[in-house]
Amino acid sequence: xxxxxxxxxxxxxxxxxxxxxxxxxxxxxxxxxxxxxxxxxxxxxxxxxxxxxxxxxxxxxxxxxxxxxxxxxxxxxxxxxxxxxxxxxxxxxxxxxxxxxxxxxxxxxxxxxxxxxxxxxxxxxxxxxxxxxxxxxxxxxxxxxxxxxxxxxxx
Amino acid sequence: xxxxxxxxxxxxxxxxxxxxxxxxxxxxxxxxxxxxxxxxxxxxxxxxxxxxxxxxxxxxxxxxxxxxxxxxxxxxxxxxxxxxxxxxxxxxxxxxxxxxxxxxxxxxxxxxxxxxxxxxxxxxxxxxxxxxxxxxxxxxxxxxxxxxxxxxxxxxxxxxxxxxxxxxxxxxxxxxxxxxxxxxxxxxxxxxxxxxxxxxxxxxxxxxxxxxxxxxxxxxxxxxxxxxxxxxxxxxxxxxxxxxxxxxxxxxxxxxxxxxxxxxxxxxxxxxxxxxxxxxxxxxxxxxxxxxxxxxxxxxxxxxxxxxxxxxxxxxxxxxxxxxxxxxxxxxxxxxxxxxxxxxxxxxxxxxxxxxxxxxxxxxxxxxxxxxxxxxxxxxxxxxxxxxxxxxxxxxxxxxxxxxxxxxxxxxxxxxxxxxxxxxxxxxxxxxxxxxxxxxxxxxxxxxxxxxxxxxxxxxxxxxxxxxxxxxxxxxxxxxxxxxxxxxxxxxxxxxxxxxxxxxxxxxxxxxxxxxxxxxxxxxxxxxxxxxxxxxxxxxxxxxxxxxxxxxxxxxxxxxxxxxxxxxxxxxxxxxxxxxxxxxxxxxxxxxxxxxxxxxxxxxxxxxxxxxxxxxxxxxxxxxxxxxxxxxxxxxxxxxxxxxxxxxxxxxxxxxxxxxxxxxxxxxxxxxxxxxxxxxxxxxxxxxxxxxxxx
Numbered sequence: 001x002x003x004x005x006x007x008x009x010x011x012x013x014x015x016x017x018x019x020x021x022x023x024x025x026x027x028x029x030x031x032x033x034x035x036x037x038x039x040x041x042x043x044x045x046x047x048x049x050x051x052x053x054x055x056x057x058x059x060x061x062x063x064x065x066x067x068x069x070x071x072x073x074x075x076x077x078x079x080x081x082x083x084x085x086x087x088x089x090x091x092x093x094x095x096x097x098x099x100x101x102x103x104x105x106x107x108x109x110x111x112x113x114x115x116x117x118x119x120x121x122x123x124x125x126x127x128x129x130x131x132x133x134x135x136x137x138x139x140x141x142x143x144x145x146x147x148x149x150x151x152x153x154x155x
Numbered sequence: 156x157x158x159x160x161x162x163x164x165x166x167x168x169x170x171x172x173x174x175x176x177x178x179x180x181x182x183x184x185x186x187x188x189x190x191x192x193x194x195x196x197x198x199x200x201x202x203x204x205x206x207x208x209x210x211x212x213x214x215x216x217x218x219x220x221x222x223x224x225x226x227x228x229x230x231x232x233x234x235x236x237x238x239x240x241x242x243x244x245x246x247x248x249x250x251x252x253x254x255x256x257x258x259x260x261x262x263x264x265x266x267x268x269x270x271x272x273x274x275x276x277x278x279x280x281x282x283x284x285x286x287x288x289x290x291x292x293x294x295x296x297x298x299x300x301x302x303x304x305x306x307x308x309x310x311x312x313x314x315x316x317x318x319x320x321x322x323x324x325x326x327x328x329x330x331x332x333x334x335x336x337x338x339x340x341x342x343x344x345x346x347x348x349x350x351x352x353x354x355x356x357x358x359x360x361x362x363x364x365x366x367x368x369x370x371x372x373x374x375x376x377x378x379x380x381x382x383x384x385x386x387x388x389x390x391x392x393x394x395x396x397x398x399x400x401x402x403x404x405x406x407x408x409x410x411x412x413x414x415x416x417x418x419x420x421x422x423x424x425x426x427x428x429x430x431x432x433x434x435x436x437x438x439x440x441x442x443x444x445x446x447x448x449x450x451x452x453x454x455x456x457x458x459x460x461x462x463x464x465x466x467x468x469x470x471x472x473x474x475x476x477x478x479x480x481x482x483x484x485x486x487x488x489x490x491x492x493x494x495x496x497x498x499x500x501x502x503x504x505x506x507x508x509x510x511x512x513x514x515x516x517x518x519x520x521x522x523x524x525x526x527x528x529x530x531x532x533x534x535x536x537x538x539x540x541x542x543x544x545x546x547x548x549x550x551x552x553x554x555x556x557x558x559x560x561x562x563x564x565x566x567x568x569x570x571x572x573x574x575x576x577x578x579x580x581x582x583x584x585x586x587x588x589x590x591x592x593x594x595x596x597x598x599x600x601x602x603x604x605x606x607x608x609x610x611x612x613x614x615x616x617x618x619x620x621x622x623x624x625x626x627x628x629x630x631x632x633x634x635x636x637x638x639x640x641x642x643x644x645x646x647x648x649x650x651x652x653x654x655x656x657x658x659x660x661x662x663x664x665x666x667x668x669x670x671x672x673x674x675x676x677x678x679x680x681x682x683x684x685x686x687x688x689x690x691x692x693x694x695x696x697x698x699x700x701x702x703x704x705x706x707x708x709x710x711x712x713x714x715x716x717x718x719x720x721x722x723x724x725x726x727x728x729x730x731x732x733x734x735x736x737x738x739x740x741x742x743x744x745x746x747x748x749x750x751x752x753x754x755x756x757x758x759x760x761x762x763x764x765x766x767x768x769x770x771x772x773x774x775x776x777x778x779x780x781x782x783x784x785x786x787x788x789x790x791x792x793x794x795x796x797x798x799x800x801x802x803x804x805x806x807x808x809x810x811x812x813x814x815x816x817x818x819x820x821x822x823x824x825x826x827x828x829x830x831x832x833x834x835x836x837x838x839x840x841x842x843x844x845x846x847x848x849x850x
Contacts, residue, residue: 037839038731039818040776041826049818049831049839054485056831056839058821087820142821 008107012098012133013080016068020093020134021102021126028081028088030096033073047092052081059090065141066121084138091141100133102126107135162258165210167474168202169255174540175199176248180241181543187236190229197226203251205347208370212264215254220367221275222247234278238551243274245544314360314381321383322410326357329384329391332405334377339400343372348398350380356391357384376402381409477570480530487520487527488814488833494520495835528720531571535613535622536564538577542584542611549588556595556606557588563613568620572714575694576622579687583624583710584609586684591628591708601705603627619696620714627707631700633659640665658797660700664688695721695738721815723832723842724791725808728772729780732840733804734813734832739845741792741799743807748786760801762792770848771803775827793845800849815842 010021011030031052036059038048045064049056059079063070076095081088110122123137179196186192200223207215222244228234250268258264318328331353335345346369353359361381364374384391388406395404494517501513539561550557568576592598592607599605612623633656640646640662646654664684691698695715702708715721715738723734724743744762751769752759758769769790772778790801813832818825829844 035838037831037841039822039825039828039841040778042822046822049822049841051833051837051839054489054833056816056818056833058819060821085820089819089821 007101007103008135009099009101010133010135011080011096012100013078013093013096015063015066015094016071018134019131020136021100022080022082022136022138024099026082026084026138028083031079031081031090033077033079033092050079050090052090055088057081057088057090059092061092062141063092063094082138082142084142087142089142100128102128102133102135161210164474165206166255166259169206169258170252172199172203172206173248173252173255176203177245177544178540180244180248181547183236184238184241184547193226193230197223197230200226205350205370207264209341209344209347212254212258214266214268215251215258215264216370218247218251218254218268218272221272221279222251225275225278228279240278242551243271243278245548247271247275317360317383318381318410326383326385327388328360328409329382329388330379330407330409331382331391331395332377332379332403332407333395334402334404336400336402337376339376342374342376343370345398345400346370346378349395349401352394352398353380353382353391356386356394357382475530477531480527483530484527484814487524490520491524491835496837531569532567532716533570533573534564535566535568535573535576535620537573538580539564539611539613541577542580545581546584546588546609549585553588554594555588555592557592558606558608560608560610561612562610566613566615566620568714569716572620572694575690576712576714579690579712580611580622580624582683582687584611587624587626587628587708587710591626591630593629615716620716622712622714623709624712625707625709630704630706630708631660631663631702632704636660636662657699657701660702663700664698695736720812721842723811723813725811725834725840726772726789726791726802726804727806727808728776728804729778731776731778732808732834732838733772733776734811734840734842735791735793735802735845736829736842737810739793739795741794744790744792744801746788746790748784748788751788760790762799762801765799767792767799767801769801769803772843773803773805775848793849795846795849798849800845802843802845802848813840813842 009024011024011027012019012021014020034050034052036048036050039046039058045061047059047061049058051057061070062068071094073092078093078096079090080093080096081090083089106128107124107126109124121137121140122134124135126133126135176196176199179192179199183189183192183196200219204216204219204223207213207219225234225240225244229236234240247268250266250271254264254266257266322328333349335342339345350359350366359380360383362369363379368374369378382391388408392404392406395401494513497513498517501509542561543559546557546559587609592609593601593603595605598607608627610623610625612621612625614621636659637646637651637654640659641648641651645662645665664687688698691712691714696713698710698712700708700710722737724737724740725732725734727733744760746760750760752761752766754766754768758771759766760769761767769788789804789806791804791807792799792801794800813834816831816833818828818831827844827847828841830842831839832842834840
């Protein structure tokens, strides 16, 4: 335990060819694709809401959120249910299959530009052997302000 | 011992006791001679004191103690009940409420109560100096005495008389010696529990050390009480032994004579101290008279105690956190969804045994649903309770005479509605008192009785609960309201002539009126009523006003039984399902394409002589995939106040009761969507807020 005290445990998921991580404490569950009810007049990356064991949960498509070219959902598509303060949101990702410990020493501040993703969403980048893991800043991903701004542009 | 686990119970019960005190004080004001009411107040206050001392809320216990002292004087006929006295006690109760409130929100229940305490003490001293001297002398001596022999029962004249009286009425007097075990952790709590037991079987006349000292744990392991009871010795002993951490209990039957010799010296001394020689006789007589009265009230109290209707009711209810009920509800909904699937499967398979089982399961889960929904229902009494007190205070402040009648307090409403409805009601009642009911003088001038009537009434009707606040005051002046409305530009002079009374009265709840000047007695009614209206509408309810000049006004509030379940019309737009709340639907219609007219480039229909604009849900909600429309339009006609609109949909699915759910905190203020629900197939359907669609 002592040695790992500085470690960060993250859930790893894929978007296109990149690997991302969210702290395991923020993740409620990982679900397979379910029927989603479209919610009209919301920003395009809000796919709608779904019935998560009796709770109506909003779902956002992370590809669209990050401006990555969309792809159709398939067998490996997963919905990661994350919670932040009193919000519960499902994130649609290409696949999710790993939980790893990252020694905090390997985490570097976000580079100026990583792929197509705006650096605001990234809290850091971790290098593990040959893998490069992008750690997400969920506060920014789910930022209310941003949603409102986008809504006022698109709506 | 960890106390926090009892905190919730403590807060709830304290509130109940304070409510009892409040109610009883109001009763007492009407019947100042009825000492059984004082007894009741005393009991509630005493329990509260004991509980707060056990929980270590000293300020709370101290203030209650002061109030008890005053109450004690009342029940011993030493002071007289009047409004000024009650005002001070009410102030004290207010402070107690504030303290409990503070504790509930995580504080320590500390509060500056110097003023009230001072007043209470002044009553204790100022009004009847002799009796106070005496009681001070008694307590002085009790203290002295208890230092000498801490566990000796000391009786004064009054208590000895009580003993003799009770013996004559067939009560037994027991001297009970209770010894706690060596390792007893919380002596105060044990004493409190023992007293609880004793109060069930009789009346505690005296204790050594004194109750205060016992509560402060100011004793070793042993204490004595003098109990008047009709119960058997062994029975009492057994009951006390049920309290844990008690080592031994000795019950000895005693008579008044046992104490006379022991205490005669003190009683003489006492009389010397307490009064001058001339008044000595009269006081003794008085205290005997009091004792007789006291006896009759205590025996009454005992009777009610023996029946203990309150206790019985308590043991049949448990307090459940509302969050747990929500969890239960969510789980149950999942069950309902699975039930739907099962039903589907069983019809598909056409297996008779399976069908039978599924049918039975459906029926049982239907019953279960009713029970779960009922669990969230609370009597509206919870809200109504605070009004008698409020009306009393307001009437005094405004120099008006008001008789408040409350009816249907047992009517049940969903907990969430109850929590929200309090403030609007307070507002309306204030309004009726302030602007509705006239001053006694002007009422007499009008030939009405001096005392105005304010009625608060709740009742069920269909799927709704109605709450009415009616007064027999001056009523609303239609012309003045109309004038004001025209000045504010809410209505034109031409429109004004065709408005019904109700439409006119509705203006006083529009926001333009909230800034109304107070000079006109009518416009003053508008202050803040728009807020009331908004709150009620946000609960899915509505409010109407009826009024006649000099006859009074009626504010009628209609509320849904529960917020969590609503009746909706499910409609289909392309592949998507939406729910329209039944409360906003006037009716549904199927209209031929050629009957649709155009006005100002908008589609409208002629609905019973009115031109109603059409709103295409497909366009508003940007539903994808276009399919060919048939020759008919399916239209749901909805209303928002007096305005109407027709929502164009593809087909009606039917009426259904659904559980209202929020879209979650991530999606707030979605246009024209007020929430979501989960359908039988597990899919989410959105609930349309038709108000947003009508401009």
